[in-house]
Amino acid sequence: MNDLKRYTVHITGIVQGVGMRPYIYKTAKQLGLGGWVSNQGAAVVMELAGRRKAIRDFLTALLQNPPFGAQISNIKIKPECYKAYNDFSIINSSTDNQLQGFIPPDMAICDDCIKEIQDKTNRRYMYPFTNCTSCGPRYSIIKNLPYDRVNTSMSAFEMCSKCRSEYESPDNRRFHAQTNCCPDCGPKLTLLDCKGRPLDSIHPIETVRKLLSEGRLIAIKGIGGYHIACNAQDEKAIDLLRKRKRRPDKPLAIMAASLESAKLICKVTDKEEETLTSRQRPIVLLEKRIPVTLPHNIAPGINRLGVMLPYTPIHHLIFQEKLQYLIMTSGNISGMPICYKDSEALKELNGIVDFFLVHDREILTPIDDSVVRIIDEKEMVSRSARGYSPCTLKIDSEREIMAMGAEQKSSLCLLHKGHAHSTQYLGNLDEMSAYEEYLQVMKRIKALLGAEPHIIAHDLHTGYLSTQWAIKQPAERIPIQHHYAHMAACMAEHGLKQDAIGIIYDGTGMGTDGAIWGGEFLICSKGRFSRVGHWKYVTLQGGDSAIKEPWKSAASYLYAMGIDCEELLNGVNSLKVKAVLNAIRHNVNCFKSSSIGRLFDCVSVLVMKRMHITYDAQAAIELENVIEPDVTNFYPYCIDEKGENLEIGYEEILSGILRDIKDGKTASYISAKFHNTVCEATIDCVCRIRNKYSINNIVLSGGVFENVYLLINMKRRLKERGFHIYHNMKIPANDGGIAFGQAAAAAQMVKEGIYVSGSSGKDLNH
Numbered sequence: 001m002n003d004l005k006r007y008t009v010h011i012t013g014i015v016q017g018v019g020m021r022p023y024i025y026k027t028a029k030q031l032g033l034g035g036w037v038s039n040q041g042a043a044v045v046m047e048l049a050g051r052r053k054a055i056r057d058f059l060t061a062l063l064q065n066p067p068f069g070a071q072i073s074n075i076k077i078k079p080e081c082y083k084a085y086n087d088f089s090i091i092n093s094s095t096d097n098q099l100q101g102f103i104p105p106d107m108a109i110c111d112d113c114i115k116e117i118q119d120k121t122n123r124r125y126m127y128p129f130t131n132c133t134s135c136g137p138r139y140s141i142i143k144n145l146p147y148d149r150v151n152t153s154m155s156a157f158e159m160c161s162k163c164r165s166e167y168e169s170p171d172n173r174r175f176h177a178q179t180n181c182c183p184d185c186g187p188k189l190t191l192l193d194c195k196g197r198p199l200d201s202i203h204p205i206e207t208v209r210k211l212l213s214e215g216r217l218i219a220i221k222g223i224g225g226y227h228i229a230c231n232a233q234d235e236k237a238i239d240l241l242r243k244r245k246r247r248p249d250k251p252l253a254i255m256a257a258s259l260e261s262a263k264l265i266c267k268v269t270d271k272e273e274e275t276l277t278s279r280q281r282p283i284v285l286l287e288k289r290i291p292v293t294l295p296h297n298i299a300p301g302i303n304r305l306g307v308m309l310p311y312t313p314i315h316h317l318i319f320q321e322k323l324q325y326l327i328m329t330s331g332n333i334s335g336m337p338i339c340y341k342d343s344e345a346l347k348e349l350n351g352i353v354d355f356f357l358v359h360d361r362e363i364l365t366p367i368d369d370s371v372v373r374i375i376d377e378k379e380m381v382s383r384s385a386r387g388y389s390p391c392t393l394k395i396d397s398e399r400e401i402m403a404m405g406a407e408q409k410s411s412l413c414l415l416h417k418g419h420a421h422s423t424q425y426l427g428n429l430d431e432m433s434a435y436e437e438y439l440q441v442m443k444r445i446k447a448l449l450g451a452e453p454h455i456i457a458h459d460l461h462t463g464y465l466s467t468q469w470a471i472k473q474p475a476e477r478i479p480i481q482h483h484y485a486h487m488a489a490c491m492a493e494h495g496l497k498q499d500a501i502g503i504i505y506d507g508t509g510m511g512t513d514g515a516i517w518g519g520e521f522l523i524c525s526k527g528r529f530s531r532v533g534h535w536k537y538v539t540l541q542g543g544d545s546a547i548k549e550p551w552k553s554a555a556s557y558l559y560a561m562g563i564d565c566e567e568l569l570n571g572v573n574s575l576k577v578k579a580v581l582n583a584i585r586h587n588v589n590c591f592k593s594s595s596i597g598r599l600f601d602c603v604s605v606l607v608m609k610r611m612h613i614t615y616d617a618q619a620a621i622e623l624e625n626v627i628e629p630d631v632t633n634f635y636p637y638c639i640d641e642k643g644e645n646l647e648i649g650y651e652e653i654l655s656g657i658l659r660d661i662k663d664g665k666t667a668s669y670i671s672a673k674f675h676n677t678v679c680e681a682t683i684d685c686v687c688r689i690r691n692k693y694s695i696n697n698i699v700l701s702g703g704v705f706e707n708v709y710l711l712i713n714m715k716r717r718l719k720e721r722g723f724h725i726y727h728n729m730k731i732p733a734n735d736g737g738i739a740f741g742q743a744a745a746a747a748q749m750v751k752e753g754i755y756v757s758g759s760s761g762k763d764l765n766h
Helices: 019-032 052-063 112-116 162-168 205-213 235-245 258-267 269-275 314-317 343-349 433-448 463-472 482-494 550-561 576-585 596-608 619-627 651-662 667-693 708-720 733-753
Strands: 004-014 032-038 043-051 071-080 089-092 187-194 217-220 227-231 254-256 282-288 304-308 324-332 354-358 371-375 378-383 391-394 401-403 414-417 419-423 455-459 476-480 500-505 519-525 526-534 537-543 588-595 641-642 645-648 697-702 724-727
Touching: 019 032, 019 043, 019 052, 019 550, 043 052, 071 205, 071 651, 112 314, 205 217, 205 227, 205 314, 205 354, 217 343, 217 414, 217 482, 217 641, 235 324, 254 258, 258 269, 269 282, 269 371, 269 378, 269 526, 282 733, 343 354, 354 476, 371 708, 378 550, 401 733, 414 433, 414 733, 419 733, 433 463, 455 463, 455 526, 455 550, 455 708, 455 733, 463 476, 476 482, 482 519, 482 697, 482 733, 500 667, 519 667, 537 576, 550 576, 550 596, 596 619, 596 651, 619 667, 619 708, 641 667, 651 667, 667 708, 697 708, 708 724
Parallel strands: 032 089, 217 354, 254 304, 282 371, 401 455, 455 476, 500 697, 526 645, 697 724
Antiparallel strands: 004 043, 004 071, 032 043, 187 354, 217 227, 227 324, 254 324, 282 304, 371 378, 391 419, 401 414, 414 419, 500 519, 519 526, 537 588, 641 645
């Protein structure tokens, strides 16, 4: 009898929606254990009764070989008085919100399901909603936790007898598959014309395939919203898409029929292949093959393509026969959130697409495609969305905190029971429809996790809608400076507790002095930060228009240097140039900025003649794209001491660039030399900071570090000088990571008892 034991086991993490209960059931039965397993709240709870060795073997298997897609973050084992069980069973779920919950992400179709939809003898042949415990929609269709069919949008579809038999059979891979369905009982596809009228099409996918081959634009409803699709080998169709969507230059994402097809158009490393074929199936930024075989208008002026592989049964079925590549861009007007409601799509996309391929499985949470690049054989997430979100990371905190994120590339982060849950990319909040959806996602994630945070972390900028919302709430408020949030995000992602120097480079963010920061050197220590260096301020004119019209940044820099810029800006109406210069003289709509993003814009104007942009960071992206890799020299630069701060000047750098332009140097040469200068000046500055403060940890964050050349070269040169380097990986370096950083910073400030309240003035450790 002493060898017989009974334990209650609680596991949390991504443990629902991944086939965890069937896995536990089968493993326990194989080892001769009795007991039960259940979803409770957002956790999985079980009782195990049997021999000590069998229980130990069970726990070893659970931790070392969990089911596909599962991530166990915590396990609690409690011994109980022995009680014999006749069998092991799956019992009904409960809604215990006291247990820490993780929300399962959507997963790409698995190989077994692909085989079924391609097998003419299988009852799911050609069925576009085939899924199992290892794949399919999760986050996008969940109403509430625990993850049971009744709590998803699949509750509208009652399982037929065959599906019910699979669901109840322990030997079937659809055992307790909550989204199980088939052609007899599951969702259906319908093809609509541009006015939303159903077409008489017995085989909608075959019709769509034919329409795509004819150059038509189709709105396709997927897991988290609508895509606008066209044949990626049809230059005229792509031109038409760009014209209708008002997206003249921004690179378009490609879906390749297979990995082999992707390798024909791009160079694919082993790690890139692993990411392309992962269960997340993100868009991966890949280097184009030369010569380029696809139309140039997919990604004009860029040497990389955003490529993904099919991740739903619908995609795989469309790609049968001759189609090899599709443009699959978000179903929206540029700048607006992705359409996910049928009525919304029919209204917003009418005039863009020719047809709609829709289905009747409701999308409850909209979610776009994730975007990833591989740096030093590791994933670096640029846009965290389908498959990666919600992203849940551990942060020590006894208080619940809602972090509001940034205005651009917005997201939210809910700190709940010691874990930070970052939402998907939610777009730019200057669009009211995006702001409304942002508020809905906030409401939804609080409900899913059973959280009601009493602390709100937000940006300093009072013009942001997110800040204005926070100010109106009856809660403690913690304003977090934008660049400190970038740094805190990276530190929290890597679990870095020691003091660090942050190199935070981006385009814009309100500073504590009221100026716009963006070229910052910060020191972070136990919930506090200090600014110890920055790029020299310049007076910029035009507010947000200076971002969309980079020539205004160039005019501002050149004016500050006393240089006549009208000839250098000969691609701009001279009256407009004179008006901007006059506004600078009289300080009309001007602001101080240390943003290195605006310096990149200035250089792109001078070197690339990029006077206007049509998408975010276009000027800097095109400047990076032309770099001549063999150039190693750099321009002279100056670092001055301004009190306690170091200041990197721009005058000598721009003077050197103007000399090279006059001497006829190529854009590729000048771009490389400028990037090298940014690296050298940055490392010089940070070495001086290390000498003064004896700190060896370096954090690289901010949207400018999505520049691959800059990031790789900065890392290499810092490593040569003995620094320990940290940069964003799971959490985006751009403003998509701000919410997580705000949550991390606020949690640390609360822990340290720092006076931070934006409303009551109370010590938050009361």
